[in-house]
Amino acid sequence: MAGTREHLSRPRIVELALDIIDTKGLPALNMRRLAASAGVKPMSLYHHYPNKEAILGAVAESIAAAALGDPHAFGPWQERTRLLFVGLYELVQAHPRALPLITTGVLRTPSGRRWMEELMDVLLEAGFTPDAAARVYHLLGAFTLGLGYAQLLSLEVPAETIVGELTGHWADYPNLLRVGLQLAIWDQPADFATGLDVLLARFAEELDGAG
Amino acid sequence: MAGTREHLSRPRIVELALDIIDTKGLPALNMRRLAASAGVKPMSLYHHYPNKEAILGAVAESIAAAALGDPHAFGPWQERTRLLFVGLYELVQAHPRALPLITTGVLRTPSGRRWMEELMDVLLEAGFTPDAAARVYHLLGAFTLGLGYAQLLSLEVPAETIVGELTGHWADYPNLLRVGLQLAIWDQPADFATGLDVLLARFAEELDGAG
DNA sequence: AAGTAAGGCGTACAAAGTACGGTAACAGAC
DNA sequence: GTCTGTTACCGTACTTTGTACGCCTTACTT
Structure with missing residues (x-):
């Protein structure tokens, strides 16, 4: 594991993606905007998720997890x-x-x-x-x-x-x-x-x- | 009205668009594919509808019209x-x-x-x-x-x-x-x-x- | 025959996903 | 302290899709 400079991580990406979806809508979520909101360039996202679909899947899981109250x-x-x-x-x-x-x-x-x-x-x-x-x-x-x-x-x-x-x-x-x-x-x-x-x-x- | 060479028309475009949607799905409907299915180049569609959204609207209307049975x-x-x-x-x-x-x-x-x-x-x-x-x-x-x-x-x-x-x-x-x-x-x-x-x-x- | 408008098209650009290979920075071995 | 490998990040560029702009052809009118 290299630098711990406070930067990208899978949960962080999901969190930012969900925020974009919530505030700007699903179609507004694209790799460039997501990267920008993370203070990073687009291609950096691909070191954490293989593609956009995987990110959407992770967002879905993150949301769904909340439905399992008791x-x-x-x-x-x-x-x-x-x-x-x-x-x-x-x-x-x-x-x-x-x-x-x-x-x-x-x-x-x-x-x-x-x-x-x-x-x-x-x-x-x-x-x-x-x-x-x-x-x-x-x-x-x-x-x-x-x-x-x-x-x-x-x-x-x-x-x-x-x-x-x-x-x-x-x-x-x-x-x-x-x-x-x-x-x-x-x-x-x-x-x-x-x-x-x-x-x-x-x-x-x-x-x-x-x- | 110019040539009546059997070609494009608004209803024809809608019909072809609906066919693509029905057989290949909504995301598969794009201007190039639609044009190709009409035997025409993409930009020709724009002489009949101002943009893709208008075509989708026309398809929606065409479909909806069928719900008005009696x-x-x-x-x-x-x-x-x-x-x-x-x-x-x-x-x-x-x-x-x-x-x-x-x-x-x-x-x-x-x-x-x-x-x-x-x-x-x-x-x-x-x-x-x-x-x-x-x-x-x-x-x-x-x-x-x-x-x-x-x-x-x-x-x-x-x-x-x-x-x-x-x-x-x-x-x-x-x-x-x-x-x-x-x-x-x-x-x-x-x-x-x-x-x-x-x-x-x-x-x-x-x-x-x-x- | 010539004018004219409608319909069709070639080119080109912007937005978005992503393949490919490069680079920077840090860890551990020596 | 230097070397080396790994990890994270990025520059460039290609593809797909929508569409702006303006040209060209056709066919009907006179």
């Missing part, structure tokens, strides 16, 4: 499942602009896989068949991540832009006019819990019916 | 809402790789806005407040598009890739092993209807409670 919550399976998805949702809240990384990371990072492993543990133990467990994940996951995409969209395309594109057309869209900005903005985390519970209750019924 | 279905509001979201879901089924365009197109293309206008018409007429109507859209939309993203993911990252990355780690993930490929694949359109109905029923309750 490894094992107690209570009935509904509650444990609920907590797992609340964790996922909090991830999205914390780093909405990194959502595409979270999406792929669920099955492709160690922490993501551990999250999924625990979910499957809960569901199989509750009595779901493997296929049913996969369905639960897909539906709840789609709902959770779908809300994340709504949030991301309202971040990247501000409501004013949408409204601006509509000026002069309001006559064609009287009901859009009545509903207004709320359509282009998603910021009702409470509704996430509602939807999650409704879907969970449905799966509980299914399980009882079959068991 | 402009006005009959029946109670639940049924009409259901049909609108089924239409959206069919769009995703038809062109999963264009999903990011659909997502943004819902409020940014004429056809998308008409779809949204009709949805708001149905909901407001049913008695939802504007805010509640926006919530219905956000939750159902998140669910619908979220499933689309799951499908897109299983298209772009084949299950074998996921499994390949897990070889040697199966001991760490016994439950993932039991559930197997189904986790990485989404192909259960029937479940979409289930989830949709469950969420709709919940909103119906809410409406009755308030009205």
Whole structure:
């Protein structure tokens, strides 16, 4: 190990990359900007990660690790499942602009896989068949991540832009006019819990019916 | 209007672009490839659209137009809402790789806005407040598009890739092993209807409670 | 036949990922 | 203290992709 001059390291790169993603968006993360933010030239990054994809993977893992709050919550399976998805949702809240990384990371990072492993543990133990467990994940996951995409969209395309594109057309869209900005903005985390519970209750019924 | 030599036109460009997206994916759509598929040089495209973004917008509109099946279905509001979201879901089924365009197109293309206008018409007429109507859209939309993203993911990252990355780690993930490929694949359109109905029923309750 | 506008194109530049080989600085051996 | 090898960093340059600018050809009009 050579100089310890306070410089680059894998965790440092990930930290800076995540900061760029959070503040400027995923497309704004490029090797030159990342290097500059580290006070280094672009090619130096390649001594720590083989390519950009590897850096994105490391960011995904770093984010996903935060979803593993308490490894094992107690209570009935509904509650444990609920907590797992609340964790996922909090991830999205914390780093909405990194959502595409979270999406792929669920099955492709160690922490993501551990999250999924625990979910499957809960569901199989509750009595779901493997296929049913996969369905639960897909539906709840789609709902959770779908809300994340709504949030991301309202971040990247501000409501004013949408409204601006509509000026002069309001006559064609009287009901859009009545509903207004709320359509282009998603910021009702409470509704996430509602939807999650409704879907969970449905799966509980299914399980009882079959068991 | 000059020559009618069978060549480029705006609809033709959109058609070819959509074909590339459907067969090779959104990232594979670039101006050079698109031009080549039209038997033309890249810069020729710029005589029909000002830039790539405009082409993507036109593709989004072209796709969205297909969601406007019967402009006005009959029946109670639940049924009409259901049909609108089924239409959206069919769009995703038809062109999963264009999903990011659909997502943004819902409020940014004429056809998308008409779809949204009709949805708001149905909901407001049913008695939802504007805010509640926006919530219905956000939750159902998140669910619908979220499933689309799951499908897109299983298209772009084949299950074998996921499994390949897990070889040697199966001991760490016994439950993932039991559930197997189904986790990485989404192909259960029937479940979409289930989830949709469950969420709709919940909103119906809410409406009755308030009205 | 000549003018004119529309459609197509050649060239060239900027942004971004990264291959390749060089260099600097520090560790340990002697 | 000098030598040597390893580690971290970097300069240069090639590739891909979007697109600005201006030329050229075509085909219809008169």
